Amino acid sequence: MAPNQILTAAQMRSAEQRLIDGGETVESLMERAGAGAAEWIWRLSGGRAVTVLCGPGNNGGDGYVIARVLAARGCDVQVVAPIAPVTDAATTARARWNGTPVQRASGEVFVDCLFGTGLARPLSDDLAHSLSDLALAHETRVAVDLPSGVHSDTGALLNDHLPDYDLTLALGAWKCAHWLMPVSAKMGERRLIDLGVGEGSSDLALAQPPRLRGPAADEHKYSRGLALVIGGEMIGAAVLAARAAQHSGAGYVKLLSEHSHPDLPADVVHIDGDLEEALADERLNAVLVGPGLGRGDLARHVVATVLGHDRPTVLDADALAILSPELVPSDPSRILITPHAGELLTLCKAFGIVREGKVEQALALAEASGMTVLAKGPDNVLAAAGKATISPPAPQWLSTAGTGDALAGIATSRMACGETPSAAALTAVTVHAEAARLAGPMFSASGLIASIPEACGSFL
Numbered sequence: 001m002a003p004n005q006i007l008t009a010a011q012m013r014s015a016e017q018r019l020i021d022g023g024e025t026v027e028s029l030m031e032r033a034g035a036g037a038a039e040w041i042w043r044l045s046g047g048r049a050v051t052v053l054c055g056p057g058n059n060g061g062d063g064y065v066i067a068r069v070l071a072a073r074g075c076d077v078q079v080v081a082p083i084a085p086v087t088d089a090a091t092t093a094r095a096r097w098n099g100t101p102v103q104r105a106s107g108e109v110f111v112d113c114l115f116g117t118g119l120a121r122p123l124s125d126d127l128a129h130s131l132s133d134l135a136l137a138h139e140t141r142v143a144v145d146l147p148s149g150v151h152s153d154t155g156a157l158l159n160d161h162l163p164d165y166d167l168t169l170a171l172g173a174w175k176c177a178h179w180l181m182p183v184s185a186k187m188g189e190r191r192l193i194d195l196g197v198g199e200g201s202s203d204l205a206l207a208q209p210p211r212l213r214g215p216a217a218d219e220h221k222y223s224r225g226l227a228l229v230i231g232g233e234m235i236g237a238a239v240l241a242a243r244a245a246q247h248s249g250a251g252y253v254k255l256l257s258e259h260s261h262p263d264l265p266a267d268v269v270h271i272d273g274d275l276e277e278a279l280a281d282e283r284l285n286a287v288l289v290g291p292g293l294g295r296g297d298l299a300r301h302v303v304a305t306v307l308g309h310d311r312p313t314v315l316d317a318d319a320l321a322i323l324s325p326e327l328v329p330s331d332p333s334r335i336l337i338t339p340h341a342g343e344l345l346t347l348c349k350a351f352g353i354v355r356e357g358k359v360e361q362a363l364a365l366a367e368a369s370g371m372t373v374l375a376k377g378p379d380n381v382l383a384a385a386g387k388a389t390i391s392p393p394a395p396q397w398l399s400t401a402g403t404g405d406a407l408a409g410i411a412t413s414r415m416a417c418g419e420t421p422s423a424a425a426l427t428a429v430t431v432h433a434e435a436a437r438l439a440g441p442m443f444s445a446s447g448l449i450a451s452i453p454e455a456c457g458s459f460l
C-alpha cells in the first residue's frame with residue numbers, strides 16, 4: 001500500500017485496472033473492500049442494528065458485501081436499495097447477499113453505499129431525500145469510500161443538506177475529497193482500507209510531518225538565519241509575523257518599518273531605514289512582504305523592489321493583491337506565495353488560469369508563476385514543480401485574525417534557516433497546526449505565537 005498517495009477518480013480506476021491486469025477481478029476487490037469496511041463497521045456498531053443504503057454501481061456492490069459479512073456475524077442488518085445494481089460485480093454481490101431490501105429502515109448505524117467515485121452529477125431530489133432522511137434516522141453514520149453527493153476530485157458538495165458522518169472508510173487509496181474542503185469537514189474520522197493498490201503516478205500526496213534540527217554547537221545568530229519582515233500601513237500584522245518568525249528557528253529577525261509599535265518585543269529588532277539598504281545586506285537569508293503592507297503605489301514599489309533583489313522571499317496578504325506576471329523575477333524558484341481562497345482566485349485571474357478546484361488551481365498557478373504556492377485555509381494545498389501535497393486538517397480555532405500573519409512569519413523563518421520554499425511551507429503549516437492544538441480553544445494570534453516553540457519542539 002502507498003498510504004500517502006491521493007488519487008483522482010480516473011487514477012483510481014487505472015489503479016484498479018492494474019490490479020485486474022495482475023490477476024484480480026472486480027469481484028475479488030469488492031470482497032476485500034466490503035470485508036475491510038465491515039470490520040470497521042462491526043467494531044463501531046457494538047451490537048447495534050445496521051442499515052446499508054446501496055446504490056446501482058460498485059459502491060452499492062460494496063454495500064451488499066458489507067451486509068452479508070455483518071449478517072454472517074450475527075448483526076441485525078437491513079438494506080435499502082432505491083436503484084437495482086447495474087454492474088456485474090454489484091449484481092453478483094447482491095445475489096450473494098441472502099436478503100430482501102426494505103423501503104424504510106430504522107437501525108442505529110447508517111452505512112452510505114449509495115455512490116462512490118462514479119458519481120457523475122448531483123443526486124436527484126428523491127435520492128437526496130432518501131439519503132438525508134436515513135442519515136437523520138440513525139445515530140451513527142459511516143460513509144463507504146466517499147459520502148454520496150460529493151465530487152471526488154474537487155471536494156465540492158453537489159447537493160445541499162448532505163449528511164455529516166462519524167467515519168469515512170476510503171477504499172484502496174485516498175481520494176482528493178477526503179482531504180479537501182468543504183467535503184472533508186463532513187467525513188468524521190478517516191480510515192484507509194488496503195486493497196493492494198501500489199505506488200502510482202499520482203502528483204498528489206498527503207503531507208508528512210517535517211523533521212527539524214536544532215542549532216549546531218558552533219552556531220551563532222547569523223548562521224541560524226537572518227529574516228527581514230517588511231512592515232507597511234498596518235504595522236500590527238507585520239509585528240505578528242515578526243514575532244512568529246522569532247520563535248520558529250531564525251537566529252535574528254528584523255522588522256523594517258517607519259512606524260513603531262508598543263507590542264514589539266525587544267528581541268525583534270526594529271529598523272527604520274532604507275529598503276534597498278536593508279535588502280542589500282549580504283547576511284540576509286529571507287524576506288517577508290505583504291502583511292499589513294497596503295495596496296497603493298508605495299506598496300507596489302516595495303513589492304517590485306523586494307522581487308528585484310532575488311532573495312528567498314515570502315509574499316503574503318497585500319503583496320498577493322499586487323503580484324502580477326510582470327513582477328515575477330527571472331528566477332522565481334526562491335519565492336513562496338501563501339494565498340487564502342480569495343487571493344488564490346485573484347491570482348488565478350491575474351495569471352490567466354481557468355481551472356476547477358483548489359489542487360488544480362494551485363498546481364496551475366505554481367506552473368504559470370514558477371513560484372511555490374501554499375493555498376492556505378482549512379485545507380492547505382502546497383504546490384510546486386508539478387507536485388502537490390494536502391496537509392491533514394488543523395484545529396478550527398485557527399479561524400481568527402492574525403493567524404495568517406503568524407503562518408507567513410513561520411515560513412519566512414524556516415526559509416531563513418535554509419529550507420526550500422516547499423519545505424518551509426510544509427513546516428509552517430505543520431507547526432502552525434500543532435501550535436494551535438497546544439494553545440487550546442479560543443486563542444488569539446498572540447496565544448498561538450506563544451505556543452510555537454513547544455510546537456517546533458514536537459518535530460525536533
Ligand SMILES: NC(=O)C1=CN([C@@H]2O[C@H](COP(=O)(O)OP(=O)(O)OC[C@H]3O[C@@H](n4cnc5c(N)ncnc54)[C@H](OP(=O)(O)O)[C@@H]3O)[C@@H](O)[C@H]2O)[C@H](O)CC1
Nearest residue numbers: 016029030033057058059115116117118119120121122145
Ligand atoms: N477502485 C477500486 O479498486 C474498487 C472500488 N470499488 C467501489 O466502486 C466504487 C466505484 O464504482 P462505480 O460503479 O464506478 O461508481 P458508483 O458506485 O459511485 O456509481 C456509479 C453508477 O451510478 C450511476 N450514477 C452516477 N451518478 C448518478 C446520479 N447522480 N444519480 C443516479 N445514478 C448515478 C452511474 O451511471 P450513469 O451512467 O447514470 O452515470 C453508475 O451506474 C468505488 O467508490 C468503490 O466503492 C469496488 O469495491 C472494487 C474496488
Ligand SMILES: [K+]
Nearest residue numbers: 112113115146
Ligand atoms: K458512499
